[in-house]
Amino acid sequence: xxxxxxxxxxxxxxxxxxxxxxxxxxxxxxxxxxxxxxxxxxxxxxxxxxxxxxxxxxxxxxxxxxxxxxxxxxxxxxxxxxxxxxxxxxxxxxxxxxxxxxxxxxxxxxxxxxxxxxxxxxxxxxxxxxxxxxxxxxxxxxxxxxxxxxxxxxxxxxxxxxxxxxxxxxxxxxxxxxxxxxxxxxxxxxx
Amino acid sequence: xxxxxxxxxxxxxxxxxxxxxxxxxxxxxxxxxxxxxxxxxxxxxxxxxxxxxxxxxxxxxxxxxxxxxxxxxxxxxxxxxxxxxxxxxxxxxxxxxxxxxxxxxxxxxxxxxxxxxxxxxxxxxxxxxxxxxxxxxxxxxxxxxxxxxxxxxxxxxxxxxxxxxxxxxxxxxxxxxxxxxxxxxxxxxxx
DNA sequence: CATCTTATATACCGAACGGTATACTGAATT
DNA sequence: AATTCAGTATACCGTTCGGTATATAAGATG
Numbered sequence: 001x002x003x004x005x006x007x008x009x010x011x012x013x014x015x016x017x018x019x020x021x022x023x024x025x026x027x028x029x030x031x032x033x034x035x036x037x038x039x040x041x042x043x044x045x046x047x048x049x050x051x052x053x054x055x056x057x058x059x060x061x062x063x064x065x066x067x068x069x070x071x072x073x074x075x076x077x078x079x080x081x082x083x084x085x086x087x088x089x090x091x092x093x094x095x096x097x098x099x100x101x102x103x104x105x106x107x108x109x110x111x112x113x114x115x116x117x118x119x120x121x122x123x124x125x126x127x128x129x130x131x132x133x134x135x136x137x138x139x140x141x142x143x144x145x146x147x148x149x150x151x152x153x154x155x156x157x158x159x160x161x162x163x164x165x166x167x168x169x170x171x172x173x174x175x176x177x178x179x180x181x182x183x184x185x186x187x188x189x190x191x
Numbered sequence: 192x193x194x195x196x197x198x199x200x201x202x203x204x205x206x207x208x209x210x211x212x213x214x215x216x217x218x219x220x221x222x223x224x225x226x227x228x229x230x231x232x233x234x235x236x237x238x239x240x241x242x243x244x245x246x247x248x249x250x251x252x253x254x255x256x257x258x259x260x261x262x263x264x265x266x267x268x269x270x271x272x273x274x275x276x277x278x279x280x281x282x283x284x285x286x287x288x289x290x291x292x293x294x295x296x297x298x299x300x301x302x303x304x305x306x307x308x309x310x311x312x313x314x315x316x317x318x319x320x321x322x323x324x325x326x327x328x329x330x331x332x333x334x335x336x337x338x339x340x341x342x343x344x345x346x347x348x349x350x351x352x353x354x355x356x357x358x359x360x361x362x363x364x365x366x367x368x369x370x371x372x373x374x375x376x377x378x379x380x381x382x
Numbered sequence: 383c384a385t386c387t388t389a390t391a392t393a394c395c396g397a398a399c400g401g402t403a404t405a406c407t408g409a410a411t412t
Numbered sequence: 413a414a415t416t417c418a419g420t421a422t423a424c425c426g427t428t429c430g431g432t433a434t435a436t437a438a439g440a441t442g
Binding site: 015016017018019021022101102104105106107108109110111112147148150151153154155156157158159161162165180181184185187 | 302
């Protein structure tokens with residue numbers, strides 16, 4: 001692998017393990033086997049490196065979310081698709097996803113939150129939109145779409161976080177587990 | 192207020208705003224109007240300060256959780272009590288609760304996670320226990336108590352986080368909101 | 383009055399931080 | 413052959429980091 005990609009990979013590794021603030025530039029360079037000017041040549045600053053890690057790590061997720069929203073179908077189908085996008089992404093790139101989760105909950109006045117906010121906003125907005133569209137199925141939402149979206153994402157994120165840190169090897173969510181989670185969520189809506 | 196209490200208060204303020212790693216000792220001292228040896232006299236180290244902030248901030252929550260578990264009643268009543276403990280605590284001490292949330296999702300190999308783990312573990316275990324006891328009401332749990340607990344806490348935490356950061360003034364959860372959230376959660380269990 | 387304890391300030395420590403000026407390399411371009 | 417340029421290394425910058433040695437001031441205790 002080339003230096004640039006190695007730096008990104010090791011940076012994600014370390015950020016995920018110890019957190020952005022707790023990891024020094026020198027530490028990343030040593031891990032990746034490069035010197036500091038090499039890192040600064042590619043990324044300009046520590047924050048620039050963070051932005052690149054997020055951008056290159058979350059690009060696929062972003063595109064997948066658009067596909068879900070353009071889908072036609074019932075709420076159940078849409079939610080299942082959304083859940084699949086998130087769990088599949090977490091399965092394929094669990095360090096990236098868990099790092100994203102730590103940033104989800106990072107303090108609002110931190111560099112890290114500033115960097116990740118657009119991605120989180122998009123996930124949130126897309127989820128709200130799925131519920132907002134569903135008034136035909138679920139009746140007048142009366143603002144409940146926000147609460148539903150929060151509950152849905154809270155359930156998935158919390159679950160993936162828990163699974164991710166329990167199983168050292170990564171995240172594997174079966175179809176069975178997905179259906180079970182969705183079932184747990186849906187019945188509060190339908191009745 | 193005495194120096195010791197002022198240091199704790201300002202430390203929580205800054206940790207909550209910017210995160211533990213991003214806040215320097217000097218910054219806390221300046222905010223509290225003391226010098227570094229004063230801080231080190233009381234807390235010994237930065238980590239010691241963190242431990243004290245958590246301990247003195249979460250002591251009440253801890254006691255309340257025990258009270259919920261010793262309660263007799265239906266699952267619904269237990270969950271409502273548990274939810275009330277969490278939302279009331281968040282309402283009375285929203286900085287403390289939101290800081291706790293950031294630590295919930297902080298990297299596993301970080302000082303902060305190490306410090307907060309016992310508290311989080313207790314909340315989690317207590318919640319699992321409520322579901323485990325409920326097999327008479329909900330049928331054989333077959334390990335589902337873990338998933339239910341994760342879903343329940345994910346819903347509440349995510350909701351409080353969202354409310355907490357939206358309303359600058361703090362967290363206010365009405366009885367109506369609590370019932371609505373609980374209703375959203377419960378119907379996936381009963382049917 | 384002398385002593386001890388609690389609490390605070392001045393001034394400093396070595397190490398690590400993020401970041402950079404400068405020089406060198408080797409391959410491609412002219 | 414001379415030049416250019418992307419990429420990398422050595423060695424350094426000033427600043428801030430967490431933490432401390434030492435002195436002192438005020439109140440309690442003998």
